[in-house]
Amino acid sequence: MMDMFEDDAPAPQGNQPEYTVSELSGAVKRVIEGEFGLVRVRGEVGRVSRPASGHLYYDLKDDRSVIAAITWKGQAARLTVRPEEGMEVVATGRMTTFPGQSKYQLIVDDLAPAGAGALMAMLEKRRAALQAEGLFDPARKKPIPYLPRVIGVITSPSGAVIRDILHRLRDRFPRHVLIWPVAVQGERCAPEVAAAIRGFNALPEGGPIPRPDLLIVARGGGSLEDLWGFNEEIVVRAAAESRIPLISAVGHETDTTLIDHAADLRAPTPTAAAELAVPVRADLIATLSALSARLARGTLSALDRRRQRLADLSRALPRPEALTGQAAQRLDHAAGRLGGALGLTVARRRTAFERAAARMQPDLLLRSLDRRQAALMRLAEAAESRLHRRLDRQRAAFQNWASRLDPALARLLSDAARRTVEGQGRLNTLSERLEAATDRRARRGEERLVAAARLLDGLGYEQTLKRGFAVVRAGGHVVTTASAAGAAPHLEIQFQDGRVEVAPADAAAAGSAPRAAEPAPRPVARKPKEGSQGGGGPEQGSLF
Structure with missing residues (x-):
């Protein structure tokens, strides 16, 4: 009979103790x-x-x-x-x-x-050698453009660094960004980063792919070994030879690599590199508005000061009567004295003639005296006539000057008012031209952004899949030959609407069944934030 309470646990084997x-x-x-x-x-x-x-x-x-x-x-x-x-x-x-x-x-x-340490000693030796060649000379560094049209970013496309840079650029001043994906760690880091810097510099001006105005080499923080690729000589030389201004944003603020010395500007973090690359658009708009307001206020103030100065000068001018009154008074006084002076002169001459006639023959003296008296009278009448004519001419000239003074003052005031109106018109014209130029620049930026978005959509490989092509992968890598496809245990084929896993003929005969088509995730359109684009253009799409 079986013992229902029998322990079914296996008996211990050997004498070895058991430890927890x-x-x-x-x-x-x-x-x-x-x-x-x-x-x-x-x-x-x-x-x-x-x-x-x-x-x-x-x-x-x-x-x-x-x-x-x-x-x-x-x-x-x-x-x-x-x-x-x-x-x-x-x-x-x-x-x-x-x-x-x-x-x-x-x-x-x-x-x-x-x-x-050994690494630090090697790093210091390399730094001293490159510095002796002049690669770190401050005179070689180029100024960073104030507002670049296109920014080239050299970093890993799958890390948080690129998202931080794009987010900060979108918040401060949206720009056209070109990303050159590279490995930021390991053996492939140094050659890929150097090739990316030289590749951006090799882009022609006005080509189908816009040439960047500024380059950013970015990577997150890490140990000395993780950042060693940015200490390689090939990377330092490529950064020093770059004709495009370059910002180094490798590691955190305490991390220092040799590319930081060769770059035109070092940023403590990748986010700080985006802040150094572009200004804040809202601040620029506020500054422009403030300068426009100051220009308008300055112009109006200058016009007011000149108008007030003209009014002050016009009040300081004397009246026409004050200018001609004293001269007319002197003329009247001289005219009043003229008759008495002529009579006194004639009396004196007559007395002199009478004394001379007393000493001569009476008849001759009388005739001579009469002739002299007649001549003297004629001279006196002629002189009096000339003086009266001269006084008339002077009086007419004074009256003419007095009549011309009032219209001259009126014309002066009219010209000043006309110049004030013309200055206000020129100010309004400058304001209209400034607004029109701002609108035209915003429209051109919007058109370039739309054209770049269409180009990006046309170059994606998803468009090729829609035309009947497919992508074959094995182990996460693209397969391009039949021999490689036959050697792979499993294959993954991507179509327009999803992916299918298949096996070669030998594996299919063993009973492996393909997995059902899995729809590919569709890209999600991101709505632009209000105010982030400024000019009304569409937001730049994700490159991933």
Whole structure:
């Protein structure tokens, strides 16, 4: 009879004891801490992390191995040397384990510098050599354009860097952006970045693809090893030879690479590079409006000042009567004295003639006196007549001047008023021309943006799929030959409306069935933000 309470568990095999995971981890921890109670390790500091907790996490490495190191918050405040990436140090501490991740680590109590690391020494040597060639000379650097029409961005198309740059450009001043996708880490980083810089410089002016006015080389933060591609000589030389102004935005603010020295401008972050590339459109509009208002106010103020000055001068001018009154008075006074002076002169001459006649014969003297008297009278009448005519001419001239003075003053005031009206008209014309120029520039920008969007839609490979073509992939890579398709265990074919997985003939005979067509995700049209385009043009579409 079967025992219903029989234990079905398998019997233990051998004499080996069984450990739980925690027991085994604890045993390993005791062995390591017992064997390496206090050690001194020399190595190069790798990646350094400083979280908000205040602890320090970093790596100690040489050319073959890496050890994780930790300095707790309390001990980190007492360190005389702060660990920096690339620094070679001698660390004193104790070995322990971290069971949560099955790794061993060094708890560092003290750090002492031991010299520059191998990578930092190599970097410094390369920097000194390139600087000696003059590649970092400030005189070689080109000014950054104030408002570039086209911006070329050299970065990875799948990272957050390009999204940050496009977002900041769209917020500040939307521009036409060309992206050259490159690897930003690993062996392919340096040649691809150098080729991208030279490729943008090789674009012809006025060609089908617009030549950028500004280049941005961007990458997010990372360790010294991750950013090493931007320290390669080929990248530095390409940046120094670029005829297009270049902004380097590699890493965070504390990261420094050799391309930063060769670039025309270094940005602390990729987002800051977008801010340095373009101004704020709203600020420009506000500045233009303020300058237009100042121009209008200045013109009106100048016209008012001149009008007031003219009025002041016209009040300071004397009346015509005041100008001619004294001269007319002097003329009348001289005319009044003329008759008495002539009579006095005639009397004096008559007396002189009478005395002379007394000494001569009476008849001759009388006849001579009569002749002289008659001649004198004729002379007096002629002189009086000439004086009266001259006085008449002077009086007529004074009256003519007085009659011409009033119309002259009226014409002067009329000309000043006419110049004031003409100045106001010219101000209105300048304002209309400024508004028309702004509208024409906005329309041209909108037309270029629409043409670029149509070009982008026409060059996409999805348009080729709609004409009956298909894309064959194996393992995520495009297959272009029949031999490669036969060697692949599975194939993926992309059509216009979806993708289908198939297998070669051998695999199909083994019973593998193709997967149903999976519709491809459709691109989602992003609505432009209000006010982001400014000129009313459509927003630039995503390139991905």
